[in-house]
Amino acid sequence: MRSIDAVSMVQAGLRRFGPGLARAAAFGRIIGARLAAIDLVPFLITSADRIETGARWCMRTGRHLPARLGITGAFAWRCAAALAGIGLTAALVTGLAAKDEDQLQLASLTLPATNVTEQPGTSPRRVRTAAMAEDWVAIPRPTAVFNLEAPELGREAPLLEARRSQDGDRREDLLSFGSFAEPKPHLALRLATGEGAAAGARSFMVALATEAALRGLAVERSSAPAPIETRFGPLETADIVLAAGAESRACVAFRTPPGEARFAMSGWWCAAPRPGDRRQLSCLIDRLDLAGGADQELRGLFARSELKRQAGCAPSRPSRTSSLDMDASAPALRMKTAGTEPARIAAELPKPRPRPARRQP
Template identity: 45%
Template sequence: MPARRVDPVARLIDLADALEAGFAAVVRTGGRLLRAGGAGLTGGLLWRGVAAATGIGLTATLVAGLSSGTPEEALPSLSSVVPAEPVAAPAIRDVRIQAVPAAFGEEGWIHVARPIAMFGLDAPEIGKRAGYEARRSQDGGRREDMLSFGEFGDGQPFLALKFQANREAAEQGAAVGLSQPFVITLVRESAARGLSVGRSDTTTLIETKFGTVETADIGLSDGSAGRACIGFRHLDGAAHLSFSGWLCGGETRPVDRTQLACLLDRVELLSAGDDPGLRAVFAKAEPQRRPGCSVPRTAAGGRKGADAEAKAPALKTGAGRQGAAR
C-alpha cells in the first residue's frame, strides 16, 4: 500500500489553529491567577513567561512539521528547483604556449636551404658578394632574396639588398607594405640583420631603371661601431618586384646617391624560374639603364680600367720568352 502523502501546508494550518486555542486558554488562566493574587507573580513577569513558552512551542512545532515524511514531501517547492547550469568562462589563451598567428611576412615564410640565385650584381668597387639567402611564402606567391656585399664591421663599403617578387601583385593592386613608413621599414629590416637605426634624415627620391626609389641618410650601428649609410626602398604594391636595403661607404670612401643609382641599375636577373612576370619587369627596365653606369672592368694584367694608380704589368721581352721556352 503506497504511503499517504502528507500536505505540509494543511498541517501548518492545523498547527496555527491549535496554537491560537492554546494561547487563548493560557491567557484566560493567567487572568484568573492575577485576579486571585495567589500566584505571587507580577503581571509583567507572567506575560514574559507566556511569550517565551509560546515561541518555544511554535518553533518546536514547525520543526516537527517540516521534518515529517520525506524531504521531497516536506519541501516540494525546494525539490522542484532546477539547479542553474554553470556559465562557462571564456577561454583564456596562454601566450607562453599558444601564440597568436602573426601577420603575413613574419611567420608566414619558409627558409630556402640552398637557393638558386635569381638576382645578381657585379660591384667590384664594393667587394665580393658575402652572402645570399632566400625564403618563400607558404602559399608560394612570394619570394624574398637577400644579398650582401662586404662586412658591416670592417670599415669597408657595405651593401645590403633585399628583393621581393610578388606573383599576386596584379590581383592585390597597391596592397601590402605601402601603409608602412619608409623609416619603419628600415628599422625592421636592420633589426633582422642585427643592426639598429640611430638617426634618419628627410626622404629624397632618385630615379633608377626600376623607377623611383626612396632614399634617406641614416646612421646604422651593430652595437660596437656606427656607420653613415644611405637607406633606400622601391616598394610598389602594384609592381611585381620591390626591393630595399642600404649602402654604407668606407672610412675614406663615402658614398652618394649617384653611386647608389648606378649600383641598382646594374642589378641583373639571373633566373626567373617559372615566373614570367619577373622576367617582364627586367625586360621593361633594361632600356632605362643609365648609360654611364657600366661595371668597372679589370684589364688583362689585373688593373681596373678606372683605377689610374694601379701598377701596369711588366712586358715580357723576346729574350724572356725564349728563356722560358728553354
C-alpha cells in the same frame, strides 16, 4: 479627457514640490551673494607670491645640488638635455608605431566592405599586407636569381638567403655584400618578387628600423626621405647612421614606395672610406641583372628596364635580358646535311689546268 488629467497631474506636482524648489532658489541666492562679496584679487596675489617663492627655492636647490653631489653645472644640463631627447624620441617612436597599428586595424575593418563591392563574376582579389615571420618558409639551398657586379663591391660572392611564402606566390632574396663591421663597402639588398611585393602600410622609418633590427643593427640618426630615379622606377632614400654596438657607419637607406608592383627592393648602402651618395646607389641598382631561374614576367620587366639604364652603369658582362626580347622567338638555325656538304665542297674546288701538248722530235 487626457489633456485635463495631464494638467491636473502637473498642478499636483507643483503643489507637492513647490516649497522645496522655493527653498533651493533661496539657498542659491544666498550662495551667489556670498561669492559676490569675496574679493579674489588678494587671493590671486597671495597665490602668485607663493608660486614665486617655490620657484626660487627650486632654483636654489637645483643650483647647489649638483655641486654637493660633485657634478658640474654643464654636466647636469647635458644630462637634462639627454633625458629630454630620449623622452621625445620615445614619444615619436610610440606615435609612429601607433599610427601604423591604426592603419592596419582600419585596413582589416574595411576588408569585408571591399569584398562586398566586388563585381559579380570576377575572382576575389586578395589584399596583401606586410607578411609576418610565420608566413615565410626558409629555402635551405637557394638558387641565385639575381646577380650584381660592380667595382665598388669587389669580387667576393655575396651571402645569399632566400625564403618564400606559404602559398608560394612570393619570394624574398637577401643579398649581403661585404661586412658591416669591416671598413669596406657594404650593401644589404632585399629583393621581393610576386604578388604584393611592394605592399605595406608601414612608414619608411618604421620599416627601416624593423629591418635593421632583424640584422642586429640600430638606426641612430636619419634624414627625411627623398626620391631618386633608377631603371626600375623611383626609390625612397634617406641618409642614416647605423650602429652595431660601438661601431657606427654613415649609410644610405632605400626602398621601393608602397604600391602594387610585383618587384620591390629595400636595404642600405654603406660606402668606404667616404660616405656613399645617391648617384652611386642609383648606379649600383642599375647594374642589377638576372642570374637565372626567373619567370617570364620578371624577365620581361628586366628587358623593358634596359632602356632606362643610365649611361656608364652597364654591368661588366652583357645582360641576359638586353640582347633578346623575351616575348620574341629565337631565329631558326640553318642546318647542314651530310648529302649536300660534299657536293658543295666539290663545286668549290678549283678545276685543274690542261697541260700543253708535247712536240714530237
